[in-house]
Amino acid sequence: MYTADSVGLGKTFTALAVIKYYESRNDRVLVLTPKKLRDNWIIYTQNDKRNIFSEDRFNYDVLNHTDLSRDGGKSGDIDLKTINWGNYDLVVIDESHNFRNNPAVNDRETRYQKLMNQIIKGGHKTRLLMLSATPVNNKMTDLKNQIAFITEGNDYALKDFGIDSISNTLRKAQRVFNTLSKMSEEEKTKGDFLGYFDLDYFKLLDTLTIARSRKHIEKYYNLNEVGQFPKRLEPINVKSEIDIEDSFLKLSEINDEISNLNLGIYSPIKYVYPNLREVYENKYDMEVKSGKGHFKQRDREDNVVSLMRVNLLKRMESSIESFRLSISRLLENINNTLELIDNGEFYNQNIDINLIDPEEDEYDDMIFGNNVKVLLQDMDLVKWKEDLNWDKDILINLLNESNKIIPDRDAKLHDLKSKIVEKVNNPINKGNKKVIVFTAFADTAKYLYENISKWALNDLGLHSALITGSNSNKTTLKKYVTNSKDINDILINFSPISKERNHIYPESDEEIDILICTDCISEGQNLQDCDYLINYDIHWNPVRIIQRFGRIDRIGSCNNKIQLVNFWPNMELDEYINLESRVKNKMTMVNISATGEENVISKKQSMNDLDYRRIQLQELQERVIDLEDISNSISITDLNFNDFKVELMNYLKENEQELEKSPKGIYAIINIFDDLIDEIEPGVIFLLKQTSGITEVKERNPLSPYYLIYINENGEVKLNYTKSKKIMDYYKKLCLSKNKVLQDLVKEFELETDDGKDMTNYSSLLSESIENILGVKQEVGVKSLFSKGGTVNVKQDINGLEEFELITFLIIK
Secondary structure (H helix, E strand, C coil): CEECCCCCCCHHHHHHHHHHHHHHCCCCEEEEECHHHHHHHHHHHCCCCCCCCHHHCCCCEEEEHHHHHCCCCEECCEECCCCCHHHCCEEEEECHHHHCCCCCCCCCCCHHHHHHHHHHCCCCCCEEEEECCCCCCCCHHHHHHHHHHHHCCCCCCCHHHCCCCHHHHHHHHHHHHHHHHCCCHHHHHHCCHHHHCCHHHHHHHHHHEECCCHHHHHHHCCHHHHCCCCEECCCEEEEECCECCCCCCCHHHHHHHHHCCCCHHHCHHHHECHHHHHHHHHHHCEEECCCCEEECHHHHHHHHHHHHHHHHHHHHHHCHHHHHHHHHHHHHHHHHHHHHHHHCCCCCCCCCHHHCCCCCCCCHHHEECCCCCEEHHHECHHHHHHHHHHHHHHHHHHHHHHHCCCHHHEHHHHHHHHHHHHHHHCCCCCCCCCEEEECCCHHHHHHHHHHHHHHHHHHHCCEEEEECCCCCCEECCCCCCCCCCCHHHHHHHHCCCCCCHHHCCCCCCCCEEEEEECHHHCCCCCCCCCCEEEECCCCCCHHHHHHHHCCCCCCCCCCCEEEEEEEEECCCHHHHHHHHHHHHHHCCCCCCHHHCCCCCCCHHHHHHHHHHHHHHHHHHHHCCCCHHHCCCCCCHHHCCCHHHHHHHHHHHHHHHHHHHHCCCCEEEEECCCHHHCCCCCCEEEEEEEECCCCCCCCCCCCCCCEEEEEEECCCCEEECHHHHHHHHHHHHHHHCCCCCCCHHHHHHHHHHHCCCCCCHHHHHHHHHHHHHHHCCCCCCCCHHHHCCCCCCECCCCCCCHHHEEEEEEEEEC
């Protein structure tokens, strides 16, 4: 089963309930988690005051995702050399989207393959529960690879559920997404993209996934019991300069300099002599998918160069310190390489690259590179040195300019301090001074801590903490933090209410109020004591921004309101977006034909991608959006039947007997509201049931034996049974919460049909509908379906019609 609830809805607690059930049966349970979230799971297995479920005595094993790549050593108390991988009855995979890729590797077993072969397929039958708010990134193979764990790689495992082929179902869905990606934003907005999908895709997701959104919880759950959501205030957008004195280069000018870099330090294959390139291609180029695809090392290096340009730009946007450190490291690398070229004695006519053992260091003085090694004697060193010196001159100039921007001149740092002071002096929730500052880079986080922590303690009386996921974690609060390297030790003192610190330190009188961190805690952490979150740099993937905000935007928050603050470069959004375009101009996109998907981005596709990014970032400037509400994003909460099931369950609680007594063939009449005028036409939605026979239809019906069909008054089928999900959505929009008879419409219908005695028009529409289902022309024999109080079966002498009965119909006026 796949739990794909949105951010902050308690997937961990759902999983713990499932684990409790299995452990009560004496089953053995394994939790696989990202290393950064390991302590979150281990705490529930320990006799620890912080364990709110200590009485449940959980006893599951916890391993890191990365432990699947290890053959030995220990992970906690578990010896990876002797562990019996195949002896687990239930495996819970937290943040399972980390397994969305199944890479083709020839020389080793990947962690994906190990999970599949040794745990899922190994030993006895293993049940699987996967947790992720973002199971799909941008392609259906993301979901396919994760579903394969549930089905043990059997493409036909869901045949009994009406899904003949999982891969075909997802392949058709991918074609829909590919089509949508080529549409303009206006075209996407006008149409309902859900209507493009075959119903078997919805059925696949509905069979395997549980996905609830914030809106779903607010609508169907008693918030007095489960807790309230805090109110999201409109985002605050801060546009900062780089230099208070305004003498530093503009970000666009820095970007131009970055674009002029050759970065040949990352592309040694480019400088191999032409007569030797085939030798290196044979050694390093990879065949994938049994030789159907080819991945060139030269293309890989070109992509690395492009990614480095993007990284330099993002680090400049993040902080002047992060940029300065990157420039310094790159310069040091270039200088070392130039020294190697100038001082090395690296010519030996008796060796070539194929004779060198990569594990030996005998020829290290003659080689450049680590994983991909190139003999210096095989390279055009004159050209390489020329390009390295070109880059060196640019980098020295950038470094000299960057060194001028000391903290006192850092305009962005100054703006951050101002926001913290403003928040502390004007709390949005009474007495709450807490602030989280997120950044994508550890260098920026360390820089901020160095310049915030002492100032905040001395001037504001507030303790600060730094979390980067490495050994650099620290805090100014020493009283209750016994181990600053332990992330949980810091977080429990930053969010003491949500993490119930009073069980450990009931006498506590101090806590951390300012938390500076990287994305190492952007997932899986409950920090809802805080009500104010700052994005010190804007991630180009808005999903990451939402994941960050999800640390405080959680059900059961003690705060009535929460605030998001976004720092942007001091430029218009279009100019900011175009920086990405210019950085990527030199990027080579690699087409691996074996994947079956197009990886080459055309100019039009690239522009669509930039338009998409622009709209996403514009939304983030104007409001806080849910993960499932990102423009054109793939959201499982939109692609299953959860809402319909909950509606039905709630209705059955009070109306089950009435439904049982209701005759088949009942109908209702509804009018089209103003906001649906452009979407829905007057007509009828029929619900039919196939009662006998094997009808040959145009396409398989996943809702069999039931058929939904929507036809307009002119006899044109607007949506056939293959679009049942969209018909149900329209049905819901038209009828939900409408429990009064519309007398005017009833009178109009009675006049039209002579009090229901003349159903000729509706008989004709039903005939057209069944014709659409059967794919066979039928002109007569449907009047009996409207007989009051009598059978609703069609006459037996009508070819094909006798197979259906009318359950109900909705007349739309």
